[in-house]
Amino acid sequence: MTDTSNSQQTAAEARTPFDFAKWWDRVGILVxxxxxxxxxALVAPNFTRVDNLLNILRAISINAILAAGMTFVILTGGIDxxxxxxxxxxxxxxxxxxxxxxxAPLALLIGxxxxxxxxxVNGALSAYLALAPFIVTLGTMTFLRGLAxxxxxxxxxxxxxxxxxxxGSGYFLGIPIxxxxxxxxxxxxxxxxxxxxxxxxxYAVGGNPKAARLAxxxxxxxxxxVYVIAGACAGLAGLIFAARVISAQPTAGEGYExxxxxxxxxxxxxxxxxxxxxxxxxxxxxxxxxxxxxxxxLNVPFFTQLLIKGAVIIFxxxxxxxxxxxxxxTAWRKK
Amino acid sequence: MAPxxxxxxxxxxxxxxxxxxxxxxxxxxxxxxxxxxxxxGAGKSTLMKILxxxxxxxxxxxxxxxxxxxxxxxxxxxxxxxxIIHQELNTVPFMSVAENLALGSEPRGRFGGLDRRRMRREAxxxxxxxxxxxxxxxxxxxxxxxxxxxxxxARAVSEDxxxxxxxxxxxxxxxxxxxxxxxxxxxMRGEGVGLIYISHRMEEVWRLSDRISVLRDGTYVxxxxxxxxxxxxxxxxxxxxxxxxLYHHVSRTPSAxxxxxxxxxxxxxxxxxxxxxxxxxxxxxxxxxxxxSETARMIFxxxxxxxxxxxxxxxxxxxxxxxxxxxxxxGMVPENRKEEGLFLEHSVLDNIAITSLERLxxxxxxxxxxxxxxxxxxxEQLRLRANAIDLxxxxxxxxxxxxAAVARWLMRxxxxxxxxxxxxxxxxGAKREIYDLIDELARAGKAILVISxxxxxxxxxxxxxxxxxNGRIVHEMPSREATEEIVMMHATGAxxxxxxxxxxxxx
Numbered sequence: 001m002t003d004t005s006n007s008q009q010t011a012a013e014a015r016t017p018f019d020f021a022k023w024w025d026r027v028g029i030l031v032x033x034x035x036x037x038x039x040x041a042l043v044a045p046n047f048t049r050v051d052n053l054l055n056i057l058r059a060i061s062i063n064a065i066l067a068a069g070m071t072f073v074i075l076t077g078g079i080d081x082x083x084x085x086x087x088x089x090x091x092x093x094x095x096x097x098x099x100x101x102x103x104a105p106l107a108l109l110i111g112x113x114x115x116x117x118x119x120x121v122n123g124a125l126s127a128y129l130a131l132a133p134f135i136v137t138l139g140t141m142t143f144l145r146g147l148a149x150x151x152x153x154x155x156x157x158x159x160x161x162x163x164x165x166x167x168g169s170g171y172f173l174g175i176p177i178x179x180x181x182x183x184x185x186x187x188x189x190x191x192x193x194x195x196x197x198x199x200x201x202x203y204a205v206g207g208n209p210k211a212a213r214l215a216x217x218x219x220x221x222x223x224x225x226v227y228v229i230a231g232a233c234a235g236l237a238g239l240i241f242a243a244r245v246i247s248a249q250p251t252a253g254e255g256y257e258x259x260x261x262x263x264x265x266x267x268x269x270x271x272x273x274x275x276x277x278x279x280x281x282x283x284x285x286x287x288x289x290x291x292x293x294x295x296x297x298l299n300v301p302f303f304t305q306l307l308i309k310g311a312v313i314i315f316x317x318x319x320x321x322x323x324x325x326x327x328x329x330t331a332w333r334k335k
Numbered sequence: 336m337a338p339x340x341x342x343x344x345x346x347x348x349x350x351x352x353x354x355x356x357x358x359x360x361x362x363x364x365x366x367x368x369x370x371x372x373x374x375x376g377a378g379k380s381t382l383m384k385i386l387x388x389x390x391x392x393x394x395x396x397x398x399x400x401x402x403x404x405x406x407x408x409x410x411x412x413x414x415x416x417x418x419i420i421h422q423e424l425n426t427v428p429f430m431s432v433a434e435n436l437a438l439g440s441e442p443r444g445r446f447g448g449l450d451r452r453r454m455r456r457e458a459x460x461x462x463x464x465x466x467x468x469x470x471x472x473x474x475x476x477x478x479x480x481x482x483x484x485x486x487x488x489a490r491a492v493s494e495d496x497x498x499x500x501x502x503x504x505x506x507x508x509x510x511x512x513x514x515x516x517x518x519x520x521x522x523m524r525g526e527g528v529g530l531i532y533i534s535h536r537m538e539e540v541w542r543l544s545d546r547i548s549v550l551r552d553g554t555y556v557x558x559x560x561x562x563x564x565x566x567x568x569x570x571x572x573x574x575x576x577x578x579x580x581l582y583h584h585v586s587r588t589p590s591a592x593x594x595x596x597x598x599x600x601x602x603x604x605x606x607x608x609x610x611x612x613x614x615x616x617x618x619x620x621x622x623x624x625x626x627x628s629e630t631a632r633m634i635f636x637x638x639x640x641x642x643x644x645x646x647x648x649x650x651x652x653x654x655x656x657x658x659x660x661x662x663x664x665x666g667m668v669p670e671n672r673k674e675e676g677l678f679l680e681h682s683v684l685d686n687i688a689i690t691s692l693e694r695l696x697x698x699x700x701x702x703x704x705x706x707x708x709x710x711x712x713x714x715e716q717l718r719l720r721a722n723a724i725d726l727x728x729x730x731x732x733x734x735x736x737x738x739a740a741v742a743r744w745l746m747r748x749x750x751x752x753x754x755x756x757x758x759x760x761x762x763x764g765a766k767r768e769i770y771d772l773i774d775e776l777a778r779a780g781k782a783i784l785v786i787s788x789x790x791x792x793x794x795x796x797x798x799x800x801x802x803x804x805n806g807r808i809v810h811e812m813p814s815r816e817a818t819e820e821i822v823m824m825h826a827t828g829a830x831x832x833x834x835x836x837x838x839x840x841x842x
Contacts, residue, residue, distance in 0.1 A: 195701055195703070196696070196701060197692040197693065197696045197699050197700075197701055200688075200689065200692055200701065203678075203685070204678055204685070204689055207679070207680055207681050208675075208677070208678045208679070210674060210675045211669075211675050211676055211678055212678075213637070213656065213657055214635075214667065214675055215657070215661075215689045215743065216658040216661040216689075217658070218656070218658055274678065274680055
């Protein structure tokens, strides 16, 4: 059929010349990272020292793990503002369990499970009651913070003999243990999103929930699952945090949800859902980590750090948005 | 003779390597309805976007009243008296009719506040000018699509539009609403407005237009007086070849009943009884809102049912959701391809494989090799080019998108297939292929239900025809005995002689 093959040809042909959008999709975020690393290596003293690089990796591990879970949620078009509070709750629960004599592996399991339970509440309310995730998680964010304060009676509970403190400060083969956890989380997340039926369904629900339902996807089940994953990731992050500060901190993780969202969006995942890659989130987290550490090494005052971080996020995201509208670039070229 | 109202001269537009419009010329006179025809992708939309000031032309001139006009923005277009009524309406559903009509030029009161009384009065005037009886206080979203379109036209007229472009205006209208629109078009023509009319419906094109111009693959093919052209000529201009018989009148031999529906009700529809046999294509006709899609969606588990039984091959099917109906062997290609059928940004591969992932995975792990191989097989069967497999499905033409939407049920090997308006917004070449496909599926022993508002199609492609009205099946006949008149009589209720039925037609 000549006419149909024509229309396909035009679609394919339109892509043959240099296509900024496609190019940026593939490597854009890496270009930003490479540029940033190069810049820091040139101007920041000691930036390229191995111990500094390892420190950056350890520093980003908590945010990167939160961002991995957040990626699942954002891919479905949702948002989870409660992960920062979940970090506190799960850390507190695990430390209290450990102090009361529960063996370390079980305490860790309880910590992750409490995070997953928080996610289950978020997911069930968003999916089955069809409440806006922004509002639901805003509510649970406050509720869970209150829970963390209640469990600790408002004070940090320090346990210098914390049974699982190696999770935060230990090394294995010269590399901090949180880095291994982070890598394991990303391998699992990548596998789940790219290689499993569940992952395809996550993308489908985010891409078009109505079409997903009519294609036989159990939309509510998928929606609930992604919040459980985000909660479990927050639980894991909370354990690492608690292990590093060897205490149950009711204030742990305040504002972390926003850093996690920033990493996901920096990594090219669309807030509208359906489009994005877990590897982008990892790179987005590294960019934020390199930026923060580099600015500290450069002795940039804290207030200025915030200005720069904010500006970088807006810059990176606006390039992502411009690529959706290539005519802006053609307009530039003409002028 | 007065100069033409609008002249396009050598208009050219490129998107990357694609020539969307190549040296196109077009002319519109005052008081003329000029139909613009062409398959999807022929360049009609691009031409309209240029006229609307949404995209700039790369070359060529636009003359209005013989004077060169620059249309660089939608505001320029409005200043030049150009108004476009899009397929997708540009209105705010939560706001009232009056508020929508005043949008952008709200009358101000003494202290800079909104002058609601004047806004309402102006709305009445604007609606009065096109003889539309619409309550200005009603929220726009409560009106039917046809009425909403009237409001859009009222706005265009109130802005003294002299050039009015109607892009497939009747695609979502009932017959009665269409008639109202035709009357309005006649009225505007009488007032000296130039109308560009884009439509795939041959019948109304001949009924309304003075001249017909045809585009094909971005180039201008020709223009002729409607009175001197016949359908066959225009179709061959559009496709560049002759299309013989679009519909199959070949006989199939339906065998055992496959889908049996008894007393199905819900959503104000029903009770509905129907039977589909293996190897049979049953078409469902009826006006918009007669309950056809609702019936299909209840069978498919997409909407809840309040009563009724569905059996497939003798086994009861009680789907809580589409996932369950799919497992029972039903597949549905929904009416709204873009909103409900496809994942536009996702690849053709993902769009086709979505329903079959269960079969294609082991403990949740997708076997990607066999997924790709099976998708390619189905694409080949549907004559979709293999190199489109990784393209986002939105990059395909309407017809090919529809094939992708069908392919997922072929992949799943569903026994009962429901097509809701399968050829809406699809060009003639692809229409033909979809009909062939439906025929092929029926011959392979599937049972097929086609909902169609395109009467020749509803009559032409099936074995049996059902007519729905007010949520019930009111008539059933073999397709070969059906005519458009008979179908319309039953669909509108004109065939019954009770008073209540008559009132439905007129009121």
